[in-house]
Amino acid sequence: MVSRVIPVDPFDLVIFGATGDLARRKILPSLYRRFLGGQIPEEARIIGVSRAELNDEQFRAQVAEALSEFVNQSKQSAEQIAGFLRCLHYVTIDATEEAGWDKLKALVRPDLVQAFYFSVAPALFGALADRLHGYDIARADARIVVEKPFGRDLASARALNDTLAAHFSEDQIYRIDHYLGKETVQNLMAVRFANILFEPLWNAQYVDHVQITVAETVGVGGRGAYYDTSGAMRDMVQNHLMQLLCLIAMEPPYHFDPSAVRDEKLKVIRALDPLGPEDIVRGQYVGPNGTSYRDDAGNPNSRTESYVALRCHVANWRWKGTPFYLRTGKKLRARTSEIAVVFKEPPHSIFDDATDWRENMLVIRLQPNEGMNLKMMIKEPGPGGMRLVQVPLDMSFAEALGEEGADMPDAYERLIMDVIRGNQTLFMRGDEVEAAWAWTDPIIAGWEAAKARPQAYDSGSSGPEDALMLMHRDGRRWREIRE
Ligand SMILES: NC(=O)c1ccc[n+]([C@@H]2O[C@H](COP(=O)([O-])OP(=O)(O)OC[C@H]3O[C@@H](n4cnc5c(N)ncnc54)[C@H](OP(=O)(O)O)[C@@H]3O)[C@@H](O)[C@H]2O)c1
Known part of the structure; x- marks a missing residue:
């Protein structure tokens, strides 16, 4: 199967924070891979900006180093890397000061597609927006890309939206949730x-419940100090897991375009019932000898959760009565992300011995081994009568799509190219983000008022006991967390 490369017009992409971790690990390697894929025209300019005093050559050398670390060996061609590096430029600017902006203005061509990637702390968004506008650098249709976290509650998300809205319209703003760039996540829409x-x-009459799991084996590691001010609810649920929930629960949009898709996702968030304390479990990992969450966070009294499990309901005609169970956590037994749509029993069994009956289930695996698995009942082979057995109809993208499936683009590749093409479908709109915070704010406020410590769970386990009970009480069980 030959991959279709959709060419893009020549563009200038300015990366604020180009020497930072995200730019080195994700943005620049993704751009290089798109360059290899023939999607970055040679006349494109990728302009790095940060406070570091570097010239173009020094910046290129830094990027070459990042590529050697973060791009698969098989994709490292000296000739291609040299070609990519020629697209790179660098300007020293402190976002909060006035020096350097004229130099940036001279590099950014007014007649090309323009994108400005704010890969810096959100506290700098205002300073950047003001100066891009004040120095008249950004065209009226320039694209502004912003990273998570988009606020830490409704008030701060609104403030950020207002800051950006002072100079840019909503159709210029690309809020990244990299989950939406994952191939399997987009495939959810194709499958549906x-x-x-x-x-x-796909409704409450036939779907018993839905489970969404994003499990990590790593702890908070070097991000401990930041993470301790955030926690799993803000860091994962409010954005990634809620976006997955929206894609599963949304009504069919009338067209695959940004407004139609995002309107439908927003309706799901607005239809979510408020949660009660019985609907949610928080956990904090503990491990031997200084490996507990509190050690990693450097905060011996931390009440921040590294795990959340919750049960929620989408209060509309389609989903009334079907619970959605969401869970995510760190230091769990395996690294896996999946969505399981669990169907109800057939209304009547015609088989005498139905004890082996198991639910039909559609499992969409986001990682590892992206694919889909439909669990069905069939007759167990052999002369022993009509015994039932559950078997998987298993589809791994890597196998089904051959080379193309084995070499799926990183989410950032897809998303950055969508920015250049001006397609906002896979980016969060301001009202979606605000609605998600409006739902999570009261939950977090309740925890903060209660000052309760999350339930401890062992590193390498499946999470806290109470999370298992959340399902058991409803007569259901979580799928095992395994790769
Ligand atoms: N890293 C990730 O995996 C990840 C994932 C999701 C979201 N994010 C978000 O992405 C953004 C960047 O994260 P990061 O991890 O790359 O951060 P980082 O490693 O701390 O890098 C920050 C970058 O911003 C530059 N910078 C800082 N202050 C500046 C100023 N006043 N003017 C101009 N440039 C300035 C830094 O360079 P100088 O110090 O030389 O100026 C550096 O290039 C953050 O909003 C973060 O929350 C990161």
Whole structure:
């Protein structure tokens, strides 16, 4: 199968924070891979900006080093790297000061597509927006890319939206949730809306419940100090898990375009019932000899959660009565992200011995081994009568799509190219982000008022006991966390 490369117009992309961790690990390697894929025209300019005093050559040398570390060996060609590096430029600017902006203005061409990637702390967004506008650098249709976290509550998210809105319109702002750039996540929409197969079953009449799991094996590591001010609810649930929930629960948009898709996602968030204390469990990992969350966070009294499990309901006609269970945590037994849509029992069993019956289930694996698995009942082979057995209809993208499936682009590759193409479908709109905070704020405020410590769970386990009970009480169980 030959991959279709959609060419993009020549562009100038300015990366504020180009010497930072995200730029080195994700943004620049993704751009290089798109360069290899023939999508970055040679006349494109990628302009790095930060306070570090570097010239173009020094910046290019830093980027070459990052590529050697973060790009697969098989993709490292000296000739291609040299070609990519020629697209790179560098300007020293402190976002809060006035020096350097004229030099940037001279580099950014007014007649090309322009994108400005704010890969810096959100506290700098205002300073950058003011100066891009004040120095008349950004065209009226320039694209502004901002990273998570987009606020830490509704008030701060609104303030950030207002800061950006002072100079840019909503259709210029690209809020990244890299989960939306994952191939499997986009495939959720293809599976739902390009096939007739599932739609008739995709409702509370046939779906017993949905489980969304994002499990990590790593702890908070070097991000401990930051993470301790955030926690799993803010860091993962409010954005990534809620976005996955939206894609599963949304109504079919009338067209695959930014407004239609985001309107439908917003309706899901607005339809979420408020949660009660019985709907949610928080956990904090503990480990031997200084490896507990509190050690990693450097805060012996921390009440921040490294794990959340919750049960929520989408209060609309389609989903009334179908719970959605979400969980995410660090230092769990395996690294896995998946969505399981668990179907109800057939209304009547015609088989005498139905003790082996198991639910039909559609499991969408986001990582590892991206793919889908439909669990079905069939007859166990052999002469022993009509015994039932559950078997998987298993589809791994890598196998089904050959080379292309094995070499799926990183989420950032897709998202950055969408920015250049001016397609906002896979980016969060301001009202979506605010609605998500409006739902999570009261939950977090309740925890903060209660001052309770999250339940301890062992590093390498499946999470806190109470999270298992959250499902058991409803007569259900979580899928095992395993790779
Ligand atoms: N790293 C990740 O995996 C990740 C994931 C998701 C979201 N994010 C978000 O992405 C953003 C960047 O994260 P990061 O991890 O790359 O941070 P980082 O490693 O601390 O890098 C920050 C960058 O901003 C530059 N910078 C800082 N102050 C500046 C100023 N006053 N003017 C101009 N440039 C300035 C820094 O260079 P100088 O110090 O030389 O100026 C550096 O290039 C943050 O908002 C973060 O929350 C990061």
